[in-house]
Amino acid sequence: MSQADSVKKAIEELSTNFEEKMAKFEGDLNKAEANNPAVSSLATAFTAFKSCILKALDVLQAQVAQLTQQVDKMEMRSRRKMLLVHGVSEVQDESAADTVVRELKTVHSSLSVDHISRCHRLGRPRSNKPRPIIVKFCDSAIRDKLWFGKVALKGSGTTISEFLATTRSQFSGA
Structure with missing residues (x-):
């Protein structure tokens, strides 16, 4: 509560x-x-x-x-440049930013680590399921290109979702 x-x-x-x-x-x-x-x-x-x-x-x-x-x-405004990337396999001592860029090149070919402000995995490591990666982009235009181009990921096992505030994610069925 x-x-x-x-x-x-x-x-x-x-x-x-x-x-x-x-x-x-x-x-x-x-x-x-x-x-x-x-x-x-x-x-x-x-x-x-x-x-x-x-x-x-x-x-x-x-x-x-x-x-x-x-x-x-205010909370949603602070999250406007963020996306969650799900289904990306986890490797010990990985660079989350490099992993995201590699996985999302199919959506936006010119994506680079320079476009990412912050990036890390959420939660504690689990052996059975990879943790989602939260990505904050430097520019909302890059975030929007990835968000609207996420259909290119279909069938890859990788998905993108918005990083919604708790109250909004409860209403969206997430």
Whole structure:
């Protein structure tokens, strides 16, 4: 669960808890008002306070939702020059950049290590399956050529995917 999700959940729990306690208090207040007419001003003040608190909670929920969207946009912007390369066999002490260039030459013949800003394998080594390689390109145009030309890899066992933020990859079925 992300921090934003935990904040959302905490606000929802706070709101639910608040509404339950306020409903109980309001019931007690109504009983007291029936016995003592002087309590009616207290009931009016309570209703105004309850309304104010509920509005504040709604504003907090809206702000958390807006901040979550902004964080998602920033995260996706930071990943706009990145791709994941899957299915590339792993060799001890390999240069990930050289491996990517060798594998993706069929997609973009002029691809070189100079086009790559950063490149490494993700996760811990496994004997049964090669780890994906994350590649950050210096230029988004190179990244786009590879992304849109990935059909040239069909049948090679190598695939390319976008490096999506966790929330987006959950929705895309990845």
